[in-house]
Amino acid sequence: MSDPATCLDDPVPLDNRPSLETDRLLLRPFESGDAETVQRLVNDPEIVATTRALHFPYPEGAAARWIAHQPEEWLAGRAVIFAISLKRTGLVIGTVGLEIEAADERAELGYWIDPAFWNRGYASEAAQAVVEFGFRQLGLNRVMAEHMVHNPASGRVLAKVGFRPEGVLRQHARKWGRFYDVAVFGLVREDWLTAGAEIAKIF
Numbered sequence: 001m002s003d004p005a006t007c008l009d010d011p012v013p014l015d016n017r018p019s020l021e022t023d024r025l026l027l028r029p030f031e032s033g034d035a036e037t038v039q040r041l042v043n044d045p046e047i048v049a050t051t052r053a054l055h056f057p058y059p060e061g062a063a064a065r066w067i068a069h070q071p072e073e074w075l076a077g078r079a080v081i082f083a084i085s086l087k088r089t090g091l092v093i094g095t096v097g098l099e100i101e102a103a104d105e106r107a108e109l110g111y112w113i114d115p116a117f118w119n120r121g122y123a124s125e126a127a128q129a130v131v132e133f134g135f136r137q138l139g140l141n142r143v144m145a146e147h148m149v150h151n152p153a154s155g156r157v158l159a160k161v162g163f164r165p166e167g168v169l170r171q172h173a174r175k176w177g178r179f180y181d182v183a184v185f186g187l188v189r190e191d192w193l194t195a196g197a198e199i200a201k202i203f
């Protein structure tokens with residue numbers, strides 16, 4: 001029989017990470033079984049070229065380590081990361097998430113989608129759900145996002161979700177030996193509350 005005192009001393013943290021549902025997508029926590037898919041998808045120069053946090057080639061085992069870290073990040077209130085999966089088939093086609101700055105009640109939105117599924121509205125659908133989650137469930141006051149200016153598709157996603165352009169940081173990002181300008185977008189709670197109904201009509 002297990003010693004109850006030992007059990008109390010060493011509680012297993014509850015994995016209470018959220019899932020969100022949209023018309024076509026289930027946004028759910030990544031599981032260890034997704035590591036192979038993530039490793040394959042992210043090891044794609046098409047995704048890495050416009051993503052500041054990713055490197056090519058993606059180091060072996062990096063996806064598994066990233067996934068294993070996510071429950072802790074959620075429990076500490078630092079980040080919420082979702083796998084974007086198709087409701088119809090369960091296939092994982094990307095990720096979307098928020099890096100949270102709790103003291104400022106603000107978060108940074110990030111996402112990528114498997115190039116085989118680009119331009120079908122999936123990033124916008126996922127981003128809209130996560131932004132709504134951020135304002136409603138996390139009580140955020142502001143969500144921001146950045147994209148390198150040679151990535152207009154990302155700017156279009158942000159515009160569709162209601163973000164406003166806030167300026168361009170000149171030569172802010174260094175990628176593969178070159179400096180790139182970075183466009184900054186923001187959405188504050190008061191704008192989201194008034195525009196939310198209009199944005200929802202787009203989808």
Ligand SMILES: CC(C)(COP(=O)(O)OP(=O)(O)OC[C@H]1O[C@@H](n2cnc3c(N)ncnc32)[C@H](O)[C@@H]1OP(=O)(O)O)[C@@H](O)C(=O)NCCC(=O)NCCS
Pocket residue numbers: 046047048050051052111112113114117118119120121122123124125146147148151152153154156157
């Ligand atoms: C940016 C990204 C997430 C968009 O994903 P997606 O699922 O294709 O996005 P959506 O289909 O929701 O919207 C894309 C929009 O950009 C538009 N678009 C695509 N290429 C474009 C281009 N070269 N110029 C202008 N608009 C473009 C599409 O037409 C669409 O707009 P529309 O719905 O008004 O027609 C995807 O391209 C990606 O993963 N890129 C690599 C990783 C990355 O850059 N992540 C973001 C880092 S900031």
